[in-house]
Amino acid sequence: MYQILLIDDDYELGELLQEYLGMEGFELTTRQDGESGLQAALSGDYDLVLLDVMLPKMNGFEVLKAVREKSSIPVIMLTARGESVDRVLGLEHGADDYIPKPYHHHELLARIRALFRRIEISTESNDKSSPNYEVGALKLDPATRVASCNDEELALTGAEFGVLQCLMEHVGELVDKDTLSIAALGRPLMAYDRSIDMHVSNLRKKLGKREDDSDWIKTVRGRGYQLVNG
Template sequence: MARLLLADDDIELCQLLSEYLGNEGFGIELAHDGASAAKLILNQEFDLMVLDVMLPNLNGFEVLKEVRKESQIPILMLTARGDEIDRIVGLELGADDYIGKPCNPRELTARIRSILRRTENIYQAKNKKLESIHIADVYINPAAREVLQDNATVKLTATEFDILYLLMSQAGQLVDRDQLSESCLGRKLEPYDRSIDMHISNLRRKLGTDDKGDERIKTVRGVGYQYVALDS
């Protein structure tokens, strides 16, 4: 049973979602303020956190910053529907995905399952059949879900890892945004959806440029992205 932390100060909504998700087979713990959410997620074992932006004590962004200092646990942000700024900020800070409030419990469940499929042990076991990739100073090992750059560990979220592996496995080829979204987010790309773009931005920041000062991931404007193919 996957164990989830649901952090939202709307007690009635939490009870509704907790009952629904419980019936879907998840174990649910609730937190109604940011400080409690940060303490719980860093001191207990969870598989995923659903995190609302608007929380007392510490807001969702502050909780996300604190968690990402120590943990890469999958985080699904709850944002006000149509609030593009909150979505962008959440992704910049390391959220794996977002969903607008008010949300349909069935859609929320689908998003949670999609994220968990990429991070659970069964998925990792399947990845042992995939080959490691070494391009220039970047090494990615799918079995251990490990990325090294100049032999130093690069901390990536589950989504960032999946995007990087897909791009590196097709180095030198264009991978369109629709394919990246369906393969790595588990959903079709929505109109004006910048999720993939923000994850790519995070990857560029974490990996840095190559020894020539060039970006490792090129943008093909309006279409998708390409990892630059170099000799190992």
């Protein structure tokens, strides 16, 4: 049974989600403030974190930043509807996905299942001894979930690793955003969804420049992305 941590100061919401997700086969634990939520998120006891932005003691962005310094646990940010800046900030700080509040429980469940489906597909692929990928100074090992550039290990989130692996599998080819979203988030891209754009942007920063000072990832406007060969 997957263990989910909800960090949200809405006590009634926590109780409702505990009951609802419990009926769907998930076990939910709640924390009502950022400090205790951070401690729980780093305990190693959970498979996924649902993280609200507005929290007492530490806000959601502070919690996410602290989590990402030590863990790659999947995180779905719970953002206020209409606050696109919160979604961008959440993705910039390393969230895997986001869902605007208020949301229908079935919508949240779909996002949760999508992320776990991506994790399960990745695990199954690794069990089948997936090949290592090497493109110039860039290397990726699906079995160990380790990627490196110029022999320096990259600190990637699960979503960023999924994007990079998909691009390396299709090096030199155009990969559309839907394909990248399924690889990274386990779901097709939704309208006005900038998740993949932000994950690629974060990847670019972590990869740095190639020897000729060009980017590793090329943007094909309106169509997708391409990892430059060699």
